[in-house]
Amino acid sequence: MAKKMSMMINADHSEVCRAVILEDGKVQDYIVENVSHEKVKGNIYLGVINRIEPAIEAAFVDFGGKKYGFLPFKDVLRETYVNTGEKKARVRIQDVLVHGQKILVQVAKESRDSKGPSLTNSVSLPGRFLVLMSGSQASAVSRKIEDEEERKKLKTLVADFKLPENLGLIIRTAGVGRTKTELQKDLQRLLVVWESLKSSVKDESKEPPFLIYQEADMVVRLVRDHFTTDTSEVVVDNVDSYNALKSFMKLIMPRMVNRIKLYQDTRPIFARHNVESQIESLYQRTVPLPSGGSIVFDTGEAMVSIDVNSGKTTSASQLEETALNTNLEAADEIGRQLRMRDLGGLVVIDFIDMFHKKNQTLVEKQIKKVCKADKARINISRISKFGLLEMSRQRLAPPVQEGAFIKCASCDGNGMVRSLNYTVMDVLRKISEHLAKGKVKTLRAEVSHEVTEYLLNNKSRFLLDLQEKHQFKLEFVGSIGKVWTDFKYQVTEKTAEEVAAQETKSIDSVAETKKTADAEETPKRPSRGRDSRGRRRPTQRKRYSRRSPNGRRPGPKSAPAEAASGSESPTATPSSQSSIVADTVSQIEQPKSETEKSFNKNEAVGNITPISRPVAEPPVKVVPPAPLPVEVAPKPSNSDKGFAKRVSEEPPPSGTDS
Missing domain, CATH: 2.40.50.140 (Nucleic acid-binding proteins)
Structure with a gap:
């Protein structure tokens, strides 16, 4: 049964003219011409x-x-x-x-x-x-x-x-x-x-x-190059194009003029014949196959690579059969897609691996059969041991995607963009390169909003230190919608006088830093009456005994009598007790012997408050006495009256002077 061939021309828009060649309702070839892109091929x-x-x-x-x-x-x-x-x-x-x-x-x-x-x-x-x-x-x-x-x-x-x-x-x-x-x-x-x-x-x-x-327009070229006796009709939706086609057909094939028809329906011609959905597949990277597999097109600078993917297999015994059927379907679709997309140059097809040589031969014959309908010159090789088939196709016109797409401003056509973290590091490196010249007075960086936000939230301390070190002003201008990798710099350089002043200031700063470091390394000799940390030493006090010469514990009533008798032993009044405690606390940093350190740790056990010694006297080893069998008054409080009351209520001691 002969296949029905037809042509449809969509020329209702003056900017773009589109045409398709249908075989039983399926698009076999697609031609598009954009008026904005001047066509010169064929011109003399x-x-x-x-x-x-x-x-x-x-x-x-x-x-x-x-x-x-x-x-x-x-x-x-x-x-x-x-x-x-x-x-x-x-x-x-x-x-x-x-x-x-x-x-x-x-x-x-x-x-x-x-x-x-x-x-x-x-x-x-x-x-x-x-x-x-x-x-x-x-x-x-x-x-x-x-x-x-x-x-x-x-x-x-x-x-x-x-x-x-x-x-x-x-x-x-x-x-x-x-x-x-x-x-x-x-x-x-x-x-x-x-x-x-x-x-x-x-x-x-x-x-x-x-x-x-000048070569003829697209409508005339379509009929001149593709119209055959098998073409049942040529449908066009533009009156001017319709009249031009009729005139051309009367000149070359008068008997076929009645096959030129004008489309006058309100519904778009391609939508009426279910053509738009088929054209959309030309702009997709992946094309599905009836068996569930798919074809993936990748257009590069050197070649066009096509990968054939299989669908799900139910068992290992069907692997070879599934691979053969999928490859045969892919061969038909690849030949059709190459014509519609108008892909030229070197084409490499990665078929699914087949283990039998006869199956590889069937796939090679199938793709050669499909490519016979192509008007471009095609050379096809055999399937290699890696499952690859190489072929070359003459490029008749620019690929369809070149007229429908523009290069991505974000990725520059690569399909990927740098990460935010990598971009920020690149910005900082560029700033360091400008600062290495030593003449930057003001640096204004125009970056994206995301980069600015990242720098201020994560690199603010680094940027402040950088400005202080190089003595310059740094400004970031964030722009919403700007590409991450797109950044510009505006640098204002310092004058010769400013550079010289900065160098002098830098030399003075280095000298001052060195002087300060040397001063910190040289130990200072403590001044008279002060310790190594500059604190005032406690005044010299005489040793005293907690017991009076008569064997009794001093109290508030016996203190005047003892003072009148001219005893050299000082009385332990509340005020004197408070001053002793204060003197003890003030000499924590004084050098002490191991015995004194041990004594201070067991101060509560020995019931003895350590007393400071004059600096001129040699260090005296203090041994804590044995605990007394009497209850010792607690540490004096800030109230002298309360302290005196507690001492007066204690029973008289029974021991002798220590």
């Missing part, structure tokens, strides 16, 4: 050689575009060479081309990224059934036509066609089944265009570079 210009590069055997030609075109030496025809008068075995580009030379060029590839468009000196004019080419006298048949009988028949039809010198032709796939008259009419139209090109080149009134021939 009269240019001027601007620069010759012998190292790469190429010339750069000014053809009137934004960038110079790249013209390889192998694409320059011999009739373009200048007459040098010398014959050499090996022709060099610098010998046959000169700077400022006029040259006829055609754009073979669109410009991409930083590269300019690729040019060729061999001009080709495409028609509906034939392609007229300069620099060749032969007539050939398209390689897409593989039937040998059909190839011989076509060559016989064009064998007696008369062509001008240095012109040849190629029969396109659309020429299969056409009569000699139809081919002859197509050739006559191309020869008329060629004569106009020659007359434009000879016109001296125009100064090159300038445009000679």
Whole structure:
């Protein structure tokens, strides 16, 4: 059963024109043209050689575009060479081309990224059934036509066609089944265009570079290059495009004019035929498969890598069968996706590992079968021992994603951004680089809001120390929505006088710091009447006994009598007890012998309050006496009256003086 082929053109918006080729309702090819991106492929210009590069055997030609075109030496025809008068075995580009030379060029590839468009000196004019080419006298048949009988028949039809010198032709796939008259009419139209090109080149009134021939718009090219007798209809939703198509069809295929139809429904044409959902898959990285597997596309600078993932398997015995079925489904979808996405260059496919050689051969045949419908030139290799299949595809136009996407401002197209912590460290390193010059007066950093918040919350002490050390002012300006990795610096440098003053201040600061450090290392000699810490030493006091000479405990009533008798032993009055305790506390830092240290620790047990000694006397070893069998009064309080009352109530001692 023959498959139903149709075309749909969405041209209701002047900015973008889209078209799809459907096979039984499924999108097989997708063409989109953005008006904002000027298309130059196929255009013919009269240019001027601007620069010759012998190292790469190429010339750069000014053809009137934004960038110079790249013209390889192998694409320059011999009739373009200048007459040098010398014959050499090996022709060099610098010998046959000169700077400022006029040259006829055609754009073979669109410009991409930083590269300019690729040019060729061999001009080709495409028609509906034939392609007229300069620099060749032969007539050939398209390689897409593989039937040998059909190839011989076509060559016989064009064998007696008369062509001008240095012109040849190629029969396109659309020429299969056409009569000699139809081919002859197509050739006559191309020869008329060629004569106009020659007359434009000879016109001296125009100064090159300038445009000679412009390729047809996308709607006409779609019908010219893709319309076949199997196409049931061409539906377009724009009146102007509809009229242009009808005029073109009347010129090349009058019998097929009735297949051009105008879409007038209020519902969008692509939504009406369930095309929009299929187009959306072109912009996705992962494409699902009917069996549950998936295909992952990764476009890099060097190649396009495609990974085939399998679905869930129920048992190990089905592993080989599942791998084969998934790979066959992937082969069909990969061929379709390559056409729709228009991915070119080197393509590497990582199929699921298959252990049987016959299964690998089936997958190779399947992908070759699918790629036959592609108009681009494709070379396919065999599956390697690593399960990889390499293939190359001619890039007919820029990839679909290039016109629909722009480079991410955050990740710069890498798909990842630096972490906040790493970005903060990078900011601090940049600040240190500016400070290393020693002339920074004010540094203003414009960073994102997140970086500013992190610095103020986690690096505030470090930043303050940095400003104090280098004597400069640091300012952070946070911007909400700013990319983490995007930061700028505005530096105000110090004058020569300010730098000299800072250096002098730094030298003085270092000297003062050294002087302070030396002073701290030299021990100070204690002053007279003060200890090593500068505290006042307690005054010299005589030793006293807690018992009076008469063997009685001193009290408030006996104190005057003893004083009148002229006894040298001091009485233990409450005031004297308080002063003794104060003197004891004040001499904690005095050097003590081991016996004194032990005595102080057992002060409560010995019931003896240590007494300070004069500095002039040699250290005296104090031995604590044995505990007395009487109850000792508690430590005197701040109230003298209470202390005297407690002492007077105690019974008289029965022992002798100690």
